[in-house]
Amino acid sequence: MSSLSLSLRGAAREAVDAEVPGLVDHEFASRLVAKDHTLWGRAAEDEAAKRLGWVALFDDSRALLPRLEQLRAELAEEGVTRVVLAGMGGSSLAPEVICATEGVELTVLDSTDPQHVAAVVAEDIDSTVLVVSSKSGSTVETDSQRRIVQQAMTAAGVDPLRRTVVVTDPGSPLAEQSAAEGVRAVFEADATVGGRYSALTAFGLVPSGLAGADVAQLLDDAEEAAGVLAADDATNQGLQLGAAVGGTRPLRDKVVLVDAGSPLVGLGAWIEQLLAESTGKEGTGLLPVLVADGEPELARDADDVLVVQIVDPDAEDGTSVDGDLGDTVASPHVVRTGGSLGAQFVLWEVATAVAGSLLGINPFDQPDVESAKAAARGLLDSPAPQAGDAVVDGAVEIRVSGDAAEAAAATTVSGALEALVGEIPEAGYLAVMAYLDRTSETALEEIRPELAQRAHRPVTFGWGPRFLHSTGQFHKGGPHVGVFLQITSTAAEDVEVPDRPFTLQQLIAAQAAGDAQVLADHGMPVVQLHLTDRAAGLQQILDAVHSPS
Known part of the structure; x- marks a missing residue:
């Protein structure tokens, strides 16, 4: 195959x-294999020179496998049957597809939704190994998830350091901290491989291998393809x-x-x-x-x-x-x-x-991902009042920002959705951004195809904050032809982040507000639907899409 x-x-x-x-x-092909950093123009040369390790990584990746197999066997002897991966973007997406394709279980923790995170830490914590995956360790989501899971392990009488495996770049703050604390294992990846190109490095292989995936075969297949794709033909x-x-x-x-x-x-x-x-x-x-x-x-x-x-x-x-x-x-x-x-x-x-x-662009940087992060950090440090007066329709508060005059006049969820669809430009798209629990509130995904049929335009769906490390870059850095539907809520029970001055609810609210702020600052229409009653509000949105008035 x-x-x-x-x-x-x-x-x-x-x-x-x-x-x-x-x-x-x-x-182009042979120059790429030779790591020619001039292939993307002068403006990209500095970044490209530091980001081409992915074209020749097979020897280093295979060198990880004996140690990885030994660690998996040791953990199995200790009764570890569950792997939880704390990571965002490139640190989680590849392991997720590797394990799902092979049919082995991996719990991916890439959310700041309190309901989602609480459900993960409530399950089989005494038989869990935590893989913390971050190039630097400074990613706020991953750091928060690490703290919460390790606290739950301590509360369950499990030594969190013996049950923590770290994947990071050599010499990163996370590598230094992990070595000082004495976590179970630290796997260092090639720092010249960017996150989204890291599927075949330790970032993709360690959590997948610990979960039981055949990562040796994965590397064999990849190397065979790499040989074919190196030809100038x-x-x-x-x-x-x-x-x-x-x-x-x-x-x-x-x-x-x-x-x-x-x-x-x-x-x-x-x-x-x-x-x-x-x-x-x-x-x-x-x-x-x-x-x-x-x-x-x-x-x-x-x-x-x-x-x-x-x-x-x-x-x-x-x-x-x-x-x-x-x-x-x-x-x-x-x-x-x-x-x-x-x-x-x-x-x-x-x-x-x-x-x-x-x-004609640099495919190795992500400048606009940082803009949303900066806005979220600013709102965490100094929370701002919510933008605009809310219109209340049942269990949903409606707020509008950016250039969306017709949507701003809407008084119902159905009216706001109809107006937002009407704002899509001729070559535009609608993005649905749900800052909710992607494991238990999946019914919301049903609205994407229905909105696409109504709009006769492409409609994307992203779970926040996960999509901020993915399509979030395009939304802000690409052509400004998007209109945005953001859905948020307040969890029934918040989750404290140990030794941090914020809770998960405060973090996810800041991430959503920061994202909406940056989009609106670019002049793009944003309709925010906040569920004051989570279940009732969700059903109200589903009804508004399924049966528009």
């Missing part, structure tokens, strides 16, 4: 025909996929990702972060839109939409630029890709590097 398949049609094929010959002539699927997603003219910047029978569970969410955070800057970029197979996504025929299907490679016939994709695809502009998980990781990393070059 390690071989890659790729089929392209319509604008994707045209982009390959137009761009790949030039990429081959410029020896027109049949190089990495060059082709990068040209297909980043080289359409005019740019089809809404990339609709469809799981079309793929055995790779959740790969779309990993691709979403890689593409959006790598390319969404300087007023351009690629916005992934995750949809279900067979879902009537009415925007697929739009001039700014490209459909990418992730398929079962056993059902494909290999690489074909002229592939017959059948009659089941609504859009004439389609990419189909299949392959093993390790191969797909490498394929999309190469394709993203190619797309960044074609878009």
Whole structure:
């Protein structure tokens, strides 16, 4: 299953025909493997020179495996049956898809919602190992999660240091702190690999391996694909996929990702972060839109939409630029890709590097992620009054910010949603951002396809603060054509963060408010729906979408 398949049609094929010959002539693939930091222009050279370790990491990654297997065996002897991963963005998305694909259990803790975090620490804490995964250790979400889980371990009579494994960069503050405290194990990753390119480093391998995934096979498949993708040849699927997603003219910047029978569970969410955070800057970029197979996504025929299907490679016939994709695809502009998980990781990393070059941006920084973090920190230090007077409709408070005059006049949830959909520009999109519990309030995801049908435009859905490390970069750094629906609530029971001057409720509220503030400062419409009664308010929103007045 390690071989890659790729089929392209319509604008994707045209982009390959137009761009790949030039990429081959410029020896893009071999220069990438040689870590040529000049491939993305002069402005990107300093950052690129420090971020290309992902192209040659297999020896270092394999060196981790004996130690990782020994630690897993030791923990099993001690009765550890549960792995909890505290990490955000690139530190959690790859392990999540690796473990889900292999059918092994991994509890990913990438939320600051008190209800979510409380449920995680209430379950089997005496048989849990905590993996703390952060390049620096300064990520506020991960630090808060670490403190809360370790406190719960102490309360349960478990030594938290013996049950904590750390993954971080060499010499980071977290590495130094962990060594001083004497945690069970510290795994250091290559500092020249950025978070979203770190799937095949210790960040992806350690939590997955401890959970029982076959990470050795993952590396074997990835290395096999890497060898193929190093060739300066027109049949190089990495060059082709990068040209297909980043080289359409005019740019089809809404990339609709469809799981079309793929055995790779959740790969779309990993691709979403890689593409959006790598390319969404300087007023351009690629916005992934995750949809279900067979879902009537009415925007697929739009001039700014490209459909990418992730398929079962056993059902494909290999690489074909002229592939017959059948009659089941609504859009004439389609990419189909299949392959093993390790191969797909490498394929999309190469394709993203190619797309960044074609878009003329630096695919290794994330400047606008920091703007939301800074706003959240400011609101934690000095909470500001909520923006605007709220309109109350049942169990929902409605606030509007940014350039959204019609939505500001709405007095009901249905009216606010209708007005916000009406604010979507011709080449725009709607982003739903839910700062709630992504494990128990999943019914909210149902509103995404219904809003898409109503708007006839792409609609994304993100759980906060998780999406801030993913599509959040595109929302702020890409073309300002988005409109935003933010949904928040107050947990019935808050969770204290040990030795910190804030609770989780205060943190998630600051993150939501900071995100809305930055979006509004850019002039983009933001409708905030705050649930004063969590269950009733959630149902009210579902009813408003399912049965608009």
